[in-house]
Amino acid sequence: NHTLIEKISTESDHFIVAQNMDELLTQMKALDDEKVLSCDNVKAAVSDYDQMLSRGPALWNDDQVRRIQQARAWRSDKVRTCKPAPIVSDKSGPLIAIKLRLISRKSLGGIQTNLQSQVLSSEGAAIPGLYAIGEAAGFGGGGASGFKSLEGTFLSGCVLTARSAIDAIN
Known part of the structure; x- marks a missing residue:
């Protein structure tokens, strides 16, 4: 077109x-x-x-x-x-x-993380040196919600959480 x-x-x-x-x-x-x-x-x-x-x-x-x-x-x-x-x-x-901006709209449970992909303890504190990304973090991490989101949008959440973890580790 x-x-x-x-x-x-x-x-x-x-x-x-x-x-x-x-x-x-x-x-x-x-x-x-x-x-x-x-x-x-x-x-x-x-x-x-x-x-x-x-x-x-x-x-x-x-x-x-x-x-x-x-x-x-x-x-x-x-x-x-x-x-x-x-x-x-x-x-x-x-x-x-x-040009795309990766966003994360899925949260399917998984390990609770903050926005830097750091795994949180049951008290909500970041556990030093422990990170979770992608499916392990429920795709979104940081409490992202997947309510009414479309299928086929999982990749951006995986990439986003991986990049957040890399940035936090470096």
Whole structure:
């Protein structure tokens, strides 16, 4: 939907559209306040993905691509799910990147932690040197609530709690 892409790219500074990988990475780097983006890692991941697709469906070893193919086996999903294609190709484009802010909305029990992913004692005090992340911390940690949240949002909570633990340990 070219009209939607144009509208979003002009109205949001977190939505980047570029014609090639170098231009995309330059714009992404400009939004990287924490200076964690590795252009070499992005290029390597895109190259690995594109090479994997070039080997043909019988040799696709990416679980996400296999799941897309499985979804496309159903007629209703086939019309709304894109066929796997290389990211960098003469036939593709423009390239789009969206800056996301990881949030945690799940809490499925687990070990009680504070916002630094430190495990709390039954009295509520942080236990020195003990951290819990991801599922062990109920995904959210810090008392995050998962009430009425959507399935498929677990990864951001795992990443968020892991980053909090790393920051606290360092």
